[in-house]
Amino acid sequence: MASPEDVLPRLPANFQLSGHDxxxxLSSAIWIGGSSPKYKYETTxxxxxxxxxxxxQVQGNMTATDISRLFGPPVSEAEWLISLFGGPEEFGATIVTIAYQISPRLPHPANPNVVVPLFISxxxxxxxxxxLRLWSRYKVAGGIQPFDWLAVVGYVLTVAWGSIAVYHDHINTQWQxxxxxxxxxxxxxxETYYALTVFYPWVMMVIKLSLLLFYYRMTNWNYIRWSVYATTVIVVGTSLSAFAVWLLQCPHVKYWDYPWEICRINSKKAQIAFASLWIFTDIVIWVLPMPLVFQLKLYPRERLLALITFSLGAIACVASCYRLAMLEQYSNYSSQSSTTxxxxxxxITELNLALICSSAPAVRALAIHYAPKILNSLGTVAFTSQSGTQTGKKGSIGSATTTNSKAGTQTRVSEK
Incomplete structure (x- = not known):
């Protein structure tokens, strides 16, 4: 019998694959690869x-029994595979075309080598x-606060998430x-990407809660505290909802082992929706302390430094927006975007920037403590220098209540 190379016509030199092709x-690679356990270590x-x-060889007369014997799936799964392509003849014609006509023209993009360098850096x-944040709390504020411990938990979870992402990079091989x-x-x-997706809401929730608790303890202004309450409800609700959606989106958690099952929820749309909600809370958390800064009786340069310190949160917001754009682009089926x-x-960038930006006030306080002449400032929104307190002078909103500690003085903003 003549081979397919001798019989099938060659595609013209200027032939270009369409997005549909x-x-x-890519769909055939997933369906056939997942239905061939005898060859799971060969490329699809x-x-x-x-x-x-x-x-x-069988002239398109493919049977479920033969597919089960030759490639290893249960007969019922082999029947599903044949029906998916519209019957034995259509199945045979499609895969012969892919293997001997389209395959030589397929692109072979490599995966970007970015995850490991980013994680390490x-x-x-x-x-x-x-x-530096923890040292600042100990040296300047007189002790590590509950919101700092929450940030430490967020840091540990961020490192754990990044470690799983490094394994994800390894298991994906060099090809997209x-x-x-x-x-x-x-x-x-x-499976690894699923674990990352399920884990992500918890990491993000802990980091955001540490910031919200910081703002809550920074002032007793009612509108700030009610804003913190409302944002906390949104953050916790979004995280729990996202976790539940990832667990229940398909009839089986390991949905990739059941390619014939239809999932209840579109994973890509769900991820984009939740990412948008997290961006909304990012913006709220970024804007929340700004009224306090504007109300402080500060010299212009001091006010500018305080604004810059709290405005760093905008960098994390930008990273979140880029992550949303990547979810839209790289959750699609194409040779250039079948990688996550x-x-x-x-x-990784988003989570780490959120931690770094949330630590900026404490790091600034430490810098002021050790270099007051350089920064020429006597405090931040949450801290004053170790040298003492100037109650009723610049650096207060309305009236400021202060409590002395062994390492310095902590300022708490109060309503008049």
Whole structure:
């Protein structure tokens, strides 16, 4: 019998794959790779070629029993696979076309090498910032506060999330496209990304709660505290809802092992919706302390430094927006966007920047403590220098209540 290379016509030199063609190939790679446990360590492109050779030998008369015997799926799953392509003849024709005509024209994009360098760099920087934050609380504020311990928990969770992302980078191999990976790597990649998706809401919730608790204890202004209450409800509700959605989106948690099942929820749309809510709370948390800064009786330069300190939160907001854009772009089926490592990279950036920016007031207080002549400032919104308190002078909103500690003086903003 003549081989497919000798019979099938060659595609013209100027032939270009359409988006629909790529989607068909990538989908076929997932369906066929997941239904061929005997060849789970071969690339799904090679497995498609095995199916194509079998289809060519039997002239398209493919049966579920033979597929089960040759490739390892249960007969019921093999029947589903055949019906998915519209019957044995259509199945055979499609995979022969993919294997011997389209495959030579398929692109083979490599995965970006960004996750590991970002994780290492941010872990070093964030560790240093967190150490300075804790030292500042001890040296300047007289002790580590509950919101600092929450930030420490957020730091530990951020490092854990990044470590899982590094493993995700490793298991994904160097290739992006599904047809360049084995089902072993694909399924492990899906499982790891699922773990990252389920874990993410908890990390984000802890970091945001540490900031909200800081603002709550910084003042007794009613509108600030009610804003903190409302934002906390949104943050906790969003995180719990996201966690529940990821767990219940499909009939089985390990949905990648059940390709014939239809999930209840569109994962991409759900991720975008929750990411948008988190961005909204990012903006609220960024804006929340601004009225306090404007009410402080500060010299212009001191006010500017305070505004810059709290405005750093905008950087984390920008990172969140970029992460949302990556969710939109890299959750699609195409040879150039069938990877989620870019999403991992922006999530690492987002989480670490949130911790770094939330630590800025404490780091600034430490700098003021050790270099008052350089910064020429006597306090931050939450702290004053160790030299003492000037009650009723610049640096208070309305009336300020102060409590002395062994390391310095902590200012708490009060309503008149």
């Amino acid at each position: 790529l989607y068909q190939v 492109g090679e497995v498609i070629k095995r199916y194509a050779d079998y289809a060519w 941010f872990t070093i920087v964030t560790t240093l910032i967190m150490a 496209a599904f047809y360049d990976k084995s089902w072993y790597n694909l399924s492990a990649g899906f 490592l870019i999403i991992d990279a922006w999530t």
